[in-house]
Amino acid sequence: MNHLLIQNITKTYPGGVCALNNLHLDIGPGLFGLLGPNGAGKSSLMRTIASLQLPTSGNIFLNGTDILAEPGYIKKQLGYLPQDFGVYPKITASQLLEHMAVLKGIANKAERREQVLALLQMTNLYEHRNKAVHTYSGGMRQRFGIAQALLGNPGVIIVDEPTAGLDPEERNRFNNLLSEIGEEVIIILSTHIVEDVRNLCPKMAIMDKGRILATGEPATFINRIEGKVWQRVVNRDDLQHFIQSYRVISSQLIGGKPSIRVYSENMPGEGFVAAKAGLEDVYFTYLKNLEVCLQPA
């Protein structure tokens, strides 16, 4: 069974930016959601795990092997879909997948061909296999990205913000693809879209400013705050007063009027109604550090 242990990883870029701050994670097989806002350090962590950059300090072990000392160990079983990637111009999907398959070490030509075609079909790109990848739409390109990440025999798959910029239909399609991947594989889904983590990931972590704020199961997080989330529609002019007076988790517009959700052990006041807690509430609660009695990370 594959097991990834990230120990006390710190990464400070030249210029003094601390992207990862003494980070610790223990990840087993299955989908693992890494949730965090833009600039939280998710992509830095993904690149570090993929051995594309070295941390300033710390260790990463895959099945007991230090992959910082032996990056080849993870690379031969890694599928990586970065947040932003490009392709060679005027090269077809078949050709490029074939090339990536060679890089990944699929020696037998027939096996290589079969896997490439199977992946193209699995990602619904078979009909477009002889078109240049650089002409693909955003969604098709992301599907191509997951196809190349599945080449070979990956034990660890890292997908970094895979659904950013996709329309709802494409997002669903992509999430369905991810969920079809085997249970023995470690899949790290790094995203800021809470819904994707809620739908796909049995385990998750919340990350911000280079630190892990919380790890655990989504359901456990939600249970902790169940019954303590209250909602009320307010006037626009009163919004600031409520933000200052209550532990506001989030605010959004409903019918053109701001509606706030607050955290409170008891009914916070007149006009509030009890709301069903969701993963989004958990997410914002940790991000805003609302001094709630939640288990630390």
Add this chain to the structure above:
Amino acid sequence: MFAARLNFESLFYKHSWSFYILSALYFLLGIGGGIISKFSFPGMYHNAPYAIAFLEGLISLTAIFPITILVAQTFFREEDAGFASILYASPLTKWSYIGSKFVIVVTVSTAYMLFCLLGVALAHGLHLGSGNEYLAFNLMFYLYPFLLFVWPNVFLCAATIFSIAVVSRHKMSTYLSGLLLYVLYIVISLFSNSPVMANASPPSPEAMAWAARLDPFGLAALFEQSRYWSIADRNTKLFQLQGHLLVNRLFYTGIISILLCSVLWKFKMVTGNVVRRKRKAKQVSSSAALLQSYVAVPVNTKGFLYHFRVIKSFVAIELDVLCKSISWILILVGWAFFLMIEIYSAIDSGIRIPAKFATTGLMVNTILSMSGIPMMLVILFYSNEITWKPIDVKIDALEQASPLSLLTRVVANWVTISCIPLLLITWSILIAIVMQCAYHHPVIEWEVYAELYYIVGLPAIISILLISSSTLFISKKYLSLGISMLLLFAFQSKLGKLIYLDHPLLRWAEYYGKIYSDMNAWGAYLPAFSIAMFYSFFLALLVFCLLMYIKKGRTWLGRWKIKPYFRYVTILACLGCAIFAYKLLAGDIRASRDARNAWKAAYEKKYRDKDRLPLLTVTKVRTNIDLYPSRNYYLVSGAYNLVNKNNFPIHEAWIAVDKDLQWKGLELKGSKLSMQDDAFGQYIFTLDQPLQPGDSTKLLFEFEYHWYGNGNIDPFNAIVANGAFMRISNYYPSLGYQPGWEISAATDRKKWKLGPASPLKTLEDTLANPFPYKFIEWDATISTEQPQWVVGIGNLKAEWASNNRHYFQYTSGDIPFRFALSSAEYKVAYGQFEDIGIAVYYHADHAWNVDSLISKSRKTLEYCQHNFGPYPYDTIRFAEISSFTRGFDATAYPATIFMNENSSFTVDTHADDEQDLVANLSSHELSHQWWGLAQLSPPEMEGGQVLTESLAMYTELMLYQHDYGKLKTEKLVSMHQQIYDTEKGLSEPRPLYRADPGSPFIYYNLGAVRMYRLSEIIGEASVNKALKNLLRMHAYPGQPATVLDLIDAFHRVSPLELHPKIDSLFME
């Protein structure tokens, strides 16, 4: 808004270190140019306005390259940054946007030119160029040509390339437009016969005018305006914006401004491809059979096969990307065009030189000429593009996340980029074959073409290795490009040699700058080249190893763990460098120009005051010469008979030898060596008994020479495997002080603090009577390797074979001390004219013009015998020599004429009915058997060459006129006049009768014109009669003629009233 936008654009340069670095480089270029640019016009100042304008014009040509990069960076900045859609959606106006970009490109490139100009001015102001004279500083000398040539050229380049960028919206096309602009310039220069092209035949005034109008950079107009300027003019005059220069500047500035405005008018601030072609969507079958489901497949990332597969895949995909790219297609088209122009030019070189056969050798030499800078530029471009492609297209993260190792990636890069020169060589060969067929000479020598992959491909591949391994540690794309460019230009191109990077160990993977000879193939250059390539390979490896240690394995592609075996690689690289460096330098006797001049100056200072010491005279030479062409080696032994022709006893004999040969013995009978100066090859022997007048003694000597293929072969000592030619008398011992060993160039003499050179005897000097001719009897036994023949001079007395060697004995009585020989695998053709045998020794593949040569020789013999006197030998020989000998088309010796394979033997006389080089050369050289050599042998003095070369030119013209008529002859004479007019401004004016040996354009070209005019004035018959009389009175052993005797001879055959006209032909 425009000002704000311009200020914003300028930020990218104000904060960019590359701008400051490039400015500094241009400044240094200016200093370098100011120091090393020299003109060999005696009396011209180093900072003369002509010199400055010429230098600035040349420098402005380099503006194409930074402007191309500037336009690519500036125009495409928003698209590259992904910011275009945001900017275009703002209220920014088109004119502010595009106008500011254009202005910044022009401003920055003008700044580079100004920095360069500053460097030139500083170098001049500080008198940094040694040994040159300088005028007082004058700002207008620098500013005026800048405004006339430099800035308009910058504007032209910027506007053209910018327009292409705007229209194409394609970065690669922009880059290539710079290259194509350069190519177009060459094409225009070739077709307009611009003097900018080094091989251009002398243009007629009409051609010059067209070139002046059409040259986009104005250099042809510069040459045209100054064509007839004297040295004084070049030292004082500024170029004037008038005539064709004005037309040129107005035309190009106007046309390019209109083009730019129209292009900018049509520009639209939209993103994506502006020009879209609707492509028919391919109908892909949607009823694809259900394929196998996805299953994981085991991988194997270890072992040689994995790395081999990866490299193969990278090469395939990168070459696929390459071949589909517009840039590659444009490069192929441009390359083909350029090569075809070069081939055309090589076959048909203009009005002076007739067309050549389109042989494989000619094609190969033309391809070789493209293997320098053009190939280097392509390699530079693609090295950078292919190396950085994964990052540019953002696929690097995917590739680096795979098990791909750094070493494999680097090797894959190197292999891919190395395919580029191989593809270009293949393309060049295809084009050459097509051209051979087009010119009706489909004799394809496949093995010679195949050798190009080694000769051209190997240095290219090693260059790629060198720049790949050096730039592996540079993480910025354009810095990497800059460093690569510096490395290649400094250590490979001739530019590097100009800044004294010319030591053999500093020439890294230098392209093969030599020639291919039909007779001698690649010669001994090839093993020397191979050694140089091995050296360069190990050097590249060593550079890589050292950088790895210094940078601790941190490359821009990732961290490379330095494994223990790496130290063995480093040791191997060091050893390889050392071994091949030693081999490279072994036997390398080249000296730099400065070193040679230093030796010459020291020689003159030490020995010139002894130049009036009495000397013995050589009367007989008996010698054995053993040639080993396959080893590029010969051995000479011999004896002089030395006679005291003075009227007093001689106590000493002063012998001078060439110190670059290996002397094994030098002994004067009955004497002791009393002075030995090995550094200068000077030896004085004191005779045991003074040698009385009329008595003789013997000098015995032995020396050898070995050519190792290093540097350039001594063209007059070309002991090559086939077609060897040696002016071997040059290397035999000489007597006394040698004025020929002095520095001749006045500027160099000044630098070395020497006074005037040994003066040439003037017409006012009295010649000794009887004249002490230095004629000898010659008896040489020469051997060579079978199956070669030796062609010597004089009479062939005997020929035999022994011990697998071929022996020849040549003898002659009473010839000047000037003898030569050739050795080759000859075929021989024989002819006869009366009782004179004609023999042509030629290379088996060069039979085309042999019959014509024999037939023209008969005509020349008939004409000369009839008009001037009997031919003094029983045979006339023509011997073909390899093109490794340079400097002449043909050279005459007693009874033998040696002809370069590039001249009479390979010209296509049927392709051009106006030029007949075979006839001209044969008649000219054959007539030297009367004019010069053993008959009319003038002393070395003013006008001496008129009696040899001018008379030979006259004979050539008369025979040409007999065959081709007066009209065509007038054309030929007119060409000689143009050559003379072009060259006369480059030195001190001299009339024909005072011609000095250093002014061939006087005694060849002016001499031809004046002698022809003489024949028109007094008639050919009278001229011939005068010449016959001259020979009768002054041929050896009679008192030698001077040019005054020649003029007198013409006076005697013409009426008195024509004498002033005759005098004016020679004295004005």
